[in-house]
Amino acid sequence: MIRDPIRTLVFRLTAVTLALLLILSLLASWLALHQFERVLFPELRLKAQGVAEVLTRQIDRALGYGVPLAELPGLSAALATEVAAHPDIVYIGVETPDHRILAAQGQRPAMPRRSAVAAPDDLEILAPLTGQHGLEAWLRLSLDPDWVAKASTDLILEVASVILISVLVAFEVLLLVAHLSLGRVRATGTPRAYRPGSGSPFNLVFLRLPVFLFCLSEEVTRPFIPTHAQALAPTAPWLPHDLAVSLPITLFMLIWALSQPLGARLSGRIGRRRAFILAALLSALGLTLTALTDHLLAFMAWRCLTALGYGLALITAQGMVVDHTKGHNRASGMALFIGALLAAGVCGPVAGGIITDEAGATTTLLVGAVLALMAAATLGLLLPKGERHGPPGTPAWHRDLSPAIVKLARNQRFTALMAFSAIPAKVAATGILFCLIPLLLTESGADKAEIGRVQMLYFLFFIIASPLAANLSDRWQIRRGFIVGGGLATLAALIPLALVDQAWGPYLAIALFGAAQALISAPQLSLVTQIATRVRVAEITAIGWYRLLERLGGALGPLVVIGLAASGSYHEAALGIGLVCAGSALLFWLLYRRASPALHALETHP
């Protein structure tokens, strides 16, 4: 691919541009953050001084009227109001000149710790309280030495995720621009002027931006869907609360899974290009209606509509890749497609979280709708019109459905693979990532941006670990080992979520969880294709069944997680899911091994 000199040039330019962008934004952010603590602390101190001044003025007024400080009612309540209103102020007290405390709220840091930004003295403010006869008492106000550190950590993480998003978005755009210019350079030599979508050879790269934008439209909603459903739960009081929270995600996954065969039929009838545009418009409509509703039932209905659009669009886009690739370049075509999916998975939750914190869930849903519209528009502009409807010879996995599934179901290895690896893995993925994480983190006081950051880590580590795992499992010809390892690793990953009571617990858990899921993904697919060959079922049909079954597992995920959480806590639910994954991995190992040792040897050493 890269042997073409123009392509090489474009590739290098893209890489250099991205590297420059990354370095410059890192540098700018580092400089800004460096200043942040220095600027923030004096501002906090100034604000605390303001608080002290307001209190002093109030108390001084009472003292001025001759109210004895010891008899002034409501003094503690006034201090408590201020302590509660300012998270950075941990203590306010009123003490006499001989250090007798008349009123106090909060916990005074016993010995102010040395902080990077403030001397111990800076962490306290002492203001005199004066009455008719001069100094009567002191107002003492203590700042939280850890607050600045926490605020700057939050900011660093936020800036880092924004940089990551901007680099990924820049990459998507650059890739497209580079390929458009590539086409133009090529076209200048020929009589016809180049226009995207005007009979030039189909370039799969043009599919990538629409797919990226489209996935982004759904990914931005990830951090708040379950908590949003939770908030709407009172509008459907007859629905058990746990079901109200999990059902929207479950229905979404279910409709998505079931829309796949429909998608193939739809693009067969009206063509892939129109099918994708139609599906994206459907999704945009669904997201808009979701944004505008405040009733749980309507919310679920519009989520289903969005899911239908989502499923149709993705299967159609996948169909385009299949249409325009052959055996030798299908893998790279799919990689392009999945790359867009994962890039959106990294960008979406964080961007969605930040937008939700700043402007609310309604705005985020509307942003999602706009992204879906942009996906439809970019695809309409970039891909050629008048493409054949359902190109002949396109393998459609749904063509001989029933005989295929009978053959597959009779194969013990296939059933073992589905029941004890594919389905549990997806139960864990959707249950933990889309349902448990938003609920658990919201419960512990995190904002939506933090939820998005944690969700992003899943995709990030999946992207990093996935090619490595695929590569190694190919090189060592170990599939079963990776799958079992991934199941056990899922349990190990979820342990921090269940047991670590620190802020970094969920980050670590979800990063490991992403890596563990990456171990399973590629080897599962390889095994499915192997089995398909063995039982003489078209590869694409077997993969179709595999995806359908694992997505049904995905639909089960939120129900399982919420069911476990209902009888315990969110932490216990995480541990429960981990145990399910590890247990089924061991079962899979036993069953798959027993199935057919001779053929197993044949398969692993072809």
Place this chain on the structure above:
Amino acid sequence: MTVLSRRRWLQWGTATGASLLAAGVRANPAPPRRFRIFMVLGRGEGTNEQGFKDYLARRGLEIDYIVRDTGGDASLLPGIIQEIKELRPDLVYTWGTPQTRAVVGPWDDPEPGPYVRDLPVLFTYVAAPRDAKIVPNLERPGGNVTGTIHIAPVAAQVNAILAYRPIRRLAAVFNPAERNSLLMIEEMRRECARRDLELIEAPAPLTDGKPDPLDIPHLIARCRELGGEMLYLGPDTFFTTTHRHQVAAVALAERLPSFSATELIVRTDRALFALSSSPYGIGRLTGVKAVQILLEGQSPGEIPVETLRRFSVLINMATAKELSCYPPLSLLNLAEVVGV
């Protein structure tokens, strides 16, 4: 030069300039009309009347005031009403429930004879105009009457009392001969029941339908003996206006903190605190309604009866000190303080 030709010339001017000038031409005003307002007062002119007059003066109205003061003597009222009927002023201003009731009568009394029913009447300092049957409805009073209420809703009064001191027993002295006092006590009874507060009622005994000031010390002492933790003084002319000096002094001597729904007894005497409208502000609000009637030609029956939206806490610090009963910081922040 006629107006017509000037108008024609103006058509050549710019649109805005033309319309402004034309408006000036058309509005060429008749000489300002002088209005006559007949005031029926009960305790002489106060800050309230000052606010009313200032507002009308600022709006440019030229007014001749005819002021009659009963000084609390109801027997003067028939003569005053007769005078109103003869003079036929542009507006009748009545201060307080007894004066207003005498002038307009109960709204459901079909007998118009002794009442003023054909001139606009604007009342003020009426605590409960609906219960006093002065108007059937506050939003649309109907008939020839509208006005302003000067006291805070009873719930707000109880809030203020509880914000000062979380008490369980509230003691109220009142003059059963005053209709507005009775109405206020009825409402207070309901509010206290709602909040699980005990209301100790100490009505002034009446001889020949009149309370005797000599009973005041004994009444307030009784409130304290019955366990009252705070003395409630409603909008009662006998206790909070006419004999306020004695009432406040006795309460202080009995070491009973006192709350008043009107501010005078706190400002000029030694009652502890009040939640009230500023009398000047109420006067201005009453002035707004007078302008609506006189200049804008609205019917009083269409103008809602209103009160100010803000009430202020007034604390007499000298009393607080003497009782060692200091206001909490949160209340003090909002309060005006007198008696420093």
